[in-house]
Amino acid sequence: MIRNTRLTVLATLIAAGCSTTALAHHSAAAFNTGVKQTISGVVTEYSFRNPHVYMVLNVKKEDGTTVATEVEAGAASVIGPLGFSRDSIKVGDKISIVGNPPKAGGDKLFLGLELYKEDGTYLPLNIASKSTYTDTGAKATSIAGTWFSPMKSFMGFLGGQRGWQTTDAAKAAAAKAASLPTPQKDCQPIGEPAVAFYPVATVIDVQKDKVLLHIDWLDTERTVWLDGRKHPDAKQTFPHGHSVGHFEGNTLVVDSTNFAPNPIGLTTSLPSGTGKHLTEKYEVGPDGKSLVYSGKIEDPEFLAAPVEWSGTLEYRPDMKLSGEKCDIKTAQKFLSQ
8 A cells, every 4th residue: 555645734844753853863862952042142153054054152250251162053054045145144143042951961062053143143053943035926937946845844754754655664663763863964864755845946958859957965966867778787786876857737746766775755854765766756846935845666675666756946046055065073063062
């Protein structure tokens, strides 16, 4: 039996039982996410990178001494669409940050959620932070352009895993993954189709013989060939598979195989194997402001039955890609703290 994932419904269900902070950061367990505090100080260091933005604040304590507190924020490509840009702050700014202290105590490290400038301006620092985006009313006439997956779509897809029929190998892998840092620390992104729902900018470039998908998460680039070519021999595998497609009217239909194994190829806790097979559809919604992304996943090694999904991305023509490649040193910066 095929399990059907409806993202708008599951987004509500998953929100109650899944930590968005954990999804955003491979070592969030080091922070006390149940406690919110506010720190204030002057920015002495600032780095706008993927998969983390971080800064150092010179914070004045109650006894009059100062301490350098390193603040970790979300990825440039994640908090950018929410309203935080490279030029949002600079060294020397006086700011306040709402966030979570480390479980181990101390004042040398802090997980940032919200930033407030001296004039009261709010800026998001986390994947689950409130967005500053204002809908311009722009409408798309084709799938080409820039799209953004809201958090509810991403969480909805991940929440759908609860209804999937998985194999014993998948259950064992999920249990093991719970105690390990995500492979995203090594700049390996989550696999398709989940990566298409990651809350980052996705640029679709439609050309004569191919469609290019630029997903601003850990350097994800996909090519969908429209020239009639076949999939290569199954022994040839690629991180994002091999994709061929065609248009049915304005709808792009894609068939993808030849995936390399990925420890987070299906969800944040489920791997995928070389037998993974995707059929996908991209079509502009009736309102012209949404992209309906749907399809079916098959993976005999980890799925006991195929899974169908359907969700939406928002049309955001003014959104820019972060321009930041994944930096290994930044990705692993907080693992030992």
